[in-house]
Amino acid sequence: MRLGGLRLLGRIDRYVGGLFVAAYATALLLVVGLSTIGYLATHLDHFEPWADGSTAPTLDVLRFYVFNIPFLYLQVAPFVTVIAALFTLARMIKANETVAVLAAGVSAQRLLLPVLVGGVVATLGMFGLREVLTYTIAPQRDALLDLLEEKRREPVYESVWLKDRLGDVVHVREFRPSTGTPPVAELRDVEVTSKRENTYILQRAERAVWASTPAGPRWVLEGGVLEEVDSQKEARAIRELQDLGFTPSDVLTAIKGYEFPLELSFSQIAHLARRDPDNTEYQTLLQYNLTFPLANLVLLLVALPLMMGRERGRQQVGLAAGCGLCVTFFFVDFISRALGMDGSLSPVVSSWLPVLLFGSLGIAMFESMRS
Numbered sequence: 001m002r003l004g005g006l007r008l009l010g011r012i013d014r015y016v017g018g019l020f021v022a023a024y025a026t027a028l029l030l031v032v033g034l035s036t037i038g039y040l041a042t043h044l045d046h047f048e049p050w051a052d053g054s055t056a057p058t059l060d061v062l063r064f065y066v067f068n069i070p071f072l073y074l075q076v077a078p079f080v081t082v083i084a085a086l087f088t089l090a091r092m093i094k095a096n097e098t099v100a101v102l103a104a105g106v107s108a109q110r111l112l113l114p115v116l117v118g119g120v121v122a123t124l125g126m127f128g129l130r131e132v133l134t135y136t137i138a139p140q141r142d143a144l145l146d147l148l149e150e151k152r153r154e155p156v157y158e159s160v161w162l163k164d165r166l167g168d169v170v171h172v173r174e175f176r177p178s179t180g181t182p183p184v185a186e187l188r189d190v191e192v193t194s195k196r197e198n199t200y201i202l203q204r205a206e207r208a209v210w211a212s213t214p215a216g217p218r219w220v221l222e223g224g225v226l227e228e229v230d231s232q233k234e235a236r237a238i239r240e241l242q243d244l245g246f247t248p249s250d251v252l253t254a255i256k257g258y259e260f261p262l263e264l265s266f267s268q269i270a271h272l273a274r275r276d277p278d279n280t281e282y283q284t285l286l287q288y289n290l291t292f293p294l295a296n297l298v299l300l301l302v303a304l305p306l307m308m309g310r311e312r313g314r315q316q317v318g319l320a321a322g323c324g325l326c327v328t329f330f331f332v333d334f335i336s337r338a339l340g341m342d343g344s345l346s347p348v349v350s351s352w353l354p355v356l357l358f359g360s361l362g363i364a365m366f367e368s369m370r371s
Contacts, residue, residue: 003113006106017114019091024084024118028073031080035072036065046148056148064144067137071263074130078295081122082303082326085115086319089307098308108308108369115300122296127266130289134265142256143177154178162254163275164245168194175251185210185248187219192241200229203241210248218244261285280347284340287351294355295333299326301362305369329358 001008046064049055073080089112092098101111146155160172173189187208194201206223213220219241226242227235250271257264257272261281264272266289273282303322333354340350 003110006110012101012106012111013114016088016092016111017118019088020084020115020118023087023091024080024122027080027083027087031076031083032069032073035076036069039068039072040065043148050151056151060144060147064141064148067141067144070129070133070137071141074126074133075262077122077126077293078299079326081119081296082299082322085119085300085304086307086322088115089304090319093307109366112304112308115304116297119297119300123293126293126296127289130265131267134268138263139252142252157251157255160251160255162246162251164192164243164250165275166194166243166245167275168192168243168245170246172251175255177248177252185251187251190219192245194243199231201242202227202229203238205238208241213240216244217247257282264289266290280343281341283347284337284350287347288337288340291351291355292333294359295329298355298359298362299329301366302326302329302358305362305365308369329354332357 006012046056046061089098098108098111102108143155147153155177157175157177158173160170160175162170164170169192171191171193172187174187176186176188178185188206190205190208192203194203203224203226205221205225208219208221208224210217211220221239221241224238224240225235226238253264253268253271257268262285264285266286269282269286269289273279273286276282302325306321306325307319336345336350336353339345340347345353
């Protein structure tokens, strides 16, 4: 099957695709390596002694930085893609390969099709990788980060607020996700405020432990009390929370949503947004998780034409212009996202505006690229 004068997956497609894959590997090592060094330079406190004179185990430090690499990649993946594409095109221009292909009647758009396909693969891979990480290494990485940041053996989170699946407001003075052997999640001074019809219900306890019961896993209470506010009924003792509205995993997701919202996966944000639909941050991040991976493709559309129009020996100008336009995109993206998260712009507009703006510009530039 032929497309634009070339056979699909023919020799030229395989050649350009191979160049792009090799350039992507180089750009990946370069950009992610620099990001890792930058992260190390700004987190030297990870290696400082603890208050008791001990230090974090070396193996735990190494494990954290290995686990952290995929998360750093997700922050810079569009940069990796566009740098790889620019390197690929610069190499072909330097070898006069683009001139030969164009002289044969093949359009520049068709020549660069394998690069665009690579951008689509990067877009899908970025979205899928974030979802996979959520359920694989993310919990271990987060626990190791807490160990290095807070310099403690077990994580302890204070003053946690969340909404459960029933819309009830939960406040926990202290949450310990793993206590004892085997690890058991524990809440200290927990309050759950509910509204059932016209009655407000307050459940509180000095301590709650996530444990197995005949009815399945439940929050088992110590000093548990249920009180119907503005009711003549007396408060009564309870041994379990009356409604299973949240689990330890829900608490950890809520904590991450507050401390590291940009690291949440699409499924996690959708989970939080369903429980708190009026939260503009969650609604913005829900859209942003869809639009940010598209930057892999958008940046190719705006950067490649700037390089393709350069003669041999002047690729540096196109490379600089392409990188400058990419930086402009991320600046606009950052400002737009910030306006969405503070409620100044609607979540949909703030997340999709940069993609649509630069995407439209990129399509126009790509279509008018010199052939």
